[in-house]
Amino acid sequence: MTVVSTGGTDGAVAGRTALVTGAGNGLGRQIAITLAEAGARVILTGRDRAKLDAVAEEIGAAARVQVCDTSSATAVEALRAAVSDEEVSILVNNAGVAGPVAALTDVDVDDWDAVFAVNVRGVYLMCKHFLPQMIEIGRGDIINMASVSGKRPLARRTPYTASKMAVLGLTSTLAHEVGPLGVNVNTLSPGPVEGPRMDRNFALEAERTGTSVQEARDEFVSRAALRRMVTEDEVAQAVIAMLHMPGLCGADIDLSAGMIAR
Template sequence: VAHEGSAVHALAAGLADEDVSLLVNNAGVAGPVRPLVDIEPDEWDDVFAANVRGVYLMCRAFLPPMLAAGRGDIVNVASVSGKRPLLNRTPYTASKMAVIGLTRTLAGEAGPHGVAVNSLSPGPVRGPRMDRNFRLTAELTGCTVEEAERDFASRAALGRLVEEDEVARALVAMLAMPGLCGADIDLSAGMIAPA
């Protein structure tokens, strides 16, 4: 088994001669969809390895040159699921809450040195994963895929899902706000937790 941080170390070494002033940590795994008591420790660890440890390793590798330069931006992509209940998704929600906590703490450490650290928390984003969820809901309930999507989207104040390009535009907008540090931006179309 390769050293856990070897891929990150190789990436950092490959960019050692570059002026890296922006780091966006946008990786994650959904993990199991079951009650906590039915989730195996290895499954829990796999989710935290990707969603939290990966962010930690990337920040650890790329933050020092930013601190030395006295400038930089780190944006960690979390999730609104880290701020509200999502039943049967405990590893995912706990890991995304950890990313928000990591972000806020690291902002306090790095901010005084000119490095802004923030997180962006999208809600459900239209794409293949949500399409699969709507198909599964339709199969389980007997409704159409369109009805499953409409019912789900009705939980959002705007009555819709977030689009992929909105996530990218929100990230760019965050970078255009030089005073933003230690913030977590909710991009969920006003999604609320189901009753």
């Protein structure tokens, strides 16, 4: 399938170059496809070339693939050099890992560090190396993917929740640093997203509690005001909406079907 651009001509997305990290599957894949549909040229980054190539094939000529481990300073520097011919004015820091599911006292130090390396250090490195060009041209949009889990308790997931709260803090401060220079920095905080990851979580919860998978799912979604989870497409469309809001800077957009509404 090749994406056919349906973007407008207002310049909020169409005609710009966007870089999406973690673009090989899940949210990153859908965000990249949706940006291309809106008329952007999209650079897909991640650690798995085969997955990135598959997404690029879906998108077509508007996509470019660059393999990169965003937790590595050397790799991000190399990425920046490799795409020096591109004017990247949209950066979506989507790459992330879920980390261990365990009580804090049982979390291994290396596992803790691995979560922060991708979820926080990776965001920092990408911003550090791609901001200078945005500042030079006087325009840019950075959307850092956080999570409602950075704003509410999530049992046995301390490394993940702490890392996402760190992203919120990084974003709000960076927005005040570079907002006056023409760069908007915001976070998008999805709630649980429909898909294989949540299906696995429900299966594990059902096994742990001795209930059915459907019962585990029903109990979970009952916490949301809309009594459901969000979809990958809803998250991707939120990215597009944020890019059409020039006054949005230093904001955190909650897209959780009301998971933290009460």
